[in-house]
Amino acid sequence: MMEKKHDILICVDSDGCAMDTMNIKHMKCFGPCLVEEWGLEQWREDIQKRWDEINLYTRSRGINRFKGLAKMLEEIDRQYTKIEGVQALKDWAENSPRLSEAALKQEWGKNERDAVCLKKAYEWSREVNRRIDLLEEAEKLPFAGVKEALTAAGKNADIVVVSSANRSAVLEEWERCGLLDCVNQVMAQDTGNKAHCIQILLEQGYRPERMLMAGDAPGDYEAAVKNHVYFYPICVGHEEESWKEFTAEAVSRLEQGTYGGSYQSGLVERFFQNLEG
Structure with missing residues (x-):
């Protein structure tokens, strides 16, 4: 304290x-990692554009990364391809008091049956953090x-x-x-x-x-x-x-x-x- x-x-x-730092992180890290983690390369351009709309340019700007991910995966599940376990991620993102990697990891331990999407969300978040760390210093300024x-x-x-x-x-x-x-x-x-x-x-x-x-x-x-x-x-x-x-x-x-x-x-x-x- x-x-x-x-x-x-x-x-x-x-x-x-x-x-x-917000634009560069979403365009170079968050969106591309989503496409790669869920194998969505054939829809890369459209998914990146929609990700940016959700996270940068509308009233949902600044949404927590896991809430944004759940929202995006729901749309992908409806419009492009089935996302296994997306409902479990949505429920966790809507109801968890702590939306962190540690809380996410704890959640899949309680929910092994529907843990596929939760585990992939965890790996996605970890990879996002890794790529953010690799951004050039000149890309991360006040x-x-x-x-x-x-x-x-x-x-x-x-x-x-x-x-x-x-x-x-x-x-x-x-x-x-x-x-x-x-x-x-x-x-x-x-x-x-x-x-x-x-x-x-x-x-x-x-x-x-x-x-x-x-x-x-x-x-x-x-x-x-x-x-x-x-x-x-x-x-x-x-x-x-x-x-x-x-x-x-x-x-x-x-x-x-x-x-x-x-x-x-x-x-x-x-x-x-x-x-x-």
Whole structure:
């Protein structure tokens, strides 16, 4: 448990929010590994396009990797070829409180009869992580202005990374880019979903009206709403401008108690309009 230094807490997502890594990971790692693990090479182009739609360009952007996988495999099962055991993966992804590799491995131990898809999902996730590790450093950099924004915010707020990504990848990327020194704690996939992470932080004594979740996906917004904390959107395609406004206005409003109401409503409306094109 981290030491609480300020009464303000800012939670920050990693991929696609602080780090300009989301597109490259889905296009070079997640999608291709899906095609290879399930032998879907004859439909590679169409499946990759649909994977990107689900995970990058619509309201399901930022969905947990296993939820996204279950959704994609359901579609493949209906439209292309039978996916053995897909219902077991769907049920686990919808109901498990912890969507991690360890939890997935534990699940197939309880469900050997329908474990084919669960085991393949585990192997897929492991291979995704391996390929992410092999990406060039130049392909895994923060958006412009992130370090400056977190450094400035950290003068009056505790800052925690709240990500659904693999912990080792988050730690490696943030340390290499000099961002770990800007945060007090890292909470990743192994801790639980984002709503659960925020709940844990609230239990450490922070008040909801003094907390903010910065993210680039509807799931970040939903995690904030579920815990009655504020949300700050990093808009896809406008990340640098979003971080500039975060520093210039959002943090000071959070400090002064004027973040809610019309200001946040305007941000949220702009955020969803941007995702809808």
